[in-house]
Amino acid sequence: MKEIKQSKGFAIASMVLGILSILLGMTLFLASIGFVLATLAIIFAGVQHKKSGWNGFATTGLITGIIGGFLGLIFGLPVVMIILASILM
Numbered sequence: 001m002k003e004i005k006q007s008k009g010f011a012i013a014s015m016v017l018g019i020l021s022i023l024l025g026m027t028l029f030l031a032s033i034g035f036v037l038a039t040l041a042i043i044f045a046g047v048q049h050k051k052s053g054w055n056g057f058a059t060t061g062l063i064t065g066i067i068g069g070f071l072g073l074i075f076g077l078p079v080v081m082i083i084l085a086s087i088l089m
Helices: 009-025 031-052 056-088
Strands: none
Touching: 009 031, 009 056, 031 056
16 A cells, blocks of 8 residues: 655744744844744644644644744833833833
8 A cells, every 4th residue: 555645844844933933032123023933833833733643843843832932922022012112102
């Protein structure tokens, strides 16, 4: 019988986006972009899980996405608040 090859595209994309979200999440002015990438990494990891179960790339993407999202919130929220405060004054 022929084996059906499982695609790991979403898992690899999730891992790459998760790593980028961590790197961008630690910078002050790009943290909001890191938060968006983290959200995409978590979504892509979930899609991969639905398609063919967890694998190493999807698990790494999920974990790095969660960490990147947390960093994006911590570093991005004060920047957004400062920008909004300067606009409103």
